[in-house]
Amino acid sequence: MATLNCPNCGGAIEGVSPLIRSIDCSYCGAWLRLGNQLWEAEAGQKSPLDAPSYLRVGLYGTAADGTGYTVQGRVRFEYGQGSWDEWWLESSHGEGFWVEEDDGVYYRHAPGKDISLTAHNTIGVGQMLALPNGSQLFITEKFTATIVGREGMLPVEPEASQLITYMDGVADGEEFSLEIDGKEAYLSQSEVFPLRDIRWDKT
Numbered sequence: 702m703a704t705l706n707c708p709n710c711g712g713a714i715e716g717v718s719p720l721i722r723s724i725d726c727s728y729c730g731a732w733l734r735l736g737n738q739l740w741e742a743e744a745g746q747k748s749p750l751d752a753p754s755y756l757r758v759g760l761y762g763t764a765a766d767g768t769g770y771t772v773q774g775r776v777r778f779e780y781g782q783g784s785w786d787e788w789w790l791e792s793s794h795g796e797g798f799w800v801e802e803d804d805g806v807y808y809r810h811a812p813g814k815d816i817s818l819t820a821h822n823t824i825g826v827g828q829m830l831a832l833p834n835g836s837q838l839f840i841t842e843k844f845t846a847t848i849v850g851r852e853g854m855l856p857v858e859p860e861a862s863q864l865i866t867y868m869d870g871v872a873d874g875e876e877f878s879l880e881i882d883g884k885e886a887y888l889s890q891s892e893v894f895p896l897r898d899i900r901w902d903k904t
Contacts, residue, residue, distance in 0.1 A: 813887025
């Protein structure tokens with residue numbers, strides 16, 4: 702972990718891991734992005750994310766096996782039926798992953814694997830989508846969402862108002878999520894994350 706001095710105000714931001722590519726400065730509110738190996742500042746959000754959640758940025762927890770988890774950041778998405786958050790967590794073993802809640806169940810997603818797709822625009826719920834590895838993904842859900850907020854430290858550089866297409870599906874008996882951002886597509890496996898079995902520091 703390293704300490705970064707905000708290029709906008711000079712404030713010291715501690716605990717920056719090598720996985721991080723964007724941060725909001727808690728001193729001046731600027732959003733910092735890592736580009737060409739240099740940190741650059743741009744205007745931050747006009748208002749903080751306000752929806753209550755079990756998680757919060759900075760929260761630390763310990764699992765029964767001794768693994769520590771730190772909540773590093775959050776991205777807020779909005780779609781036709783409401784909004785949801787995805788949280789970026791890092792473990793004491795140096796791995797990072799996303800956690801999202803769906804109907805009270807928390808799912809863990811590794812950083813998506815970059816794949817190439819050609820026919821996703823014409824694929825809908827109930828249809829099959831061919832994946833590069835030869836598997837067929839049966840689509841169970843498809844929708845578009847907009848990024849409306851972000852905070853903390855993130856491994857990506859999300860743009861406000863960025864439109865993203867999501868598809869959930871099943872392939873070879875496993876659940877997967879597909880995130881399509883313009884011409885780029887990322888595939889990740891969905892695994893239940895025992896969030897409530899972790900002892901979280903709520904102070």
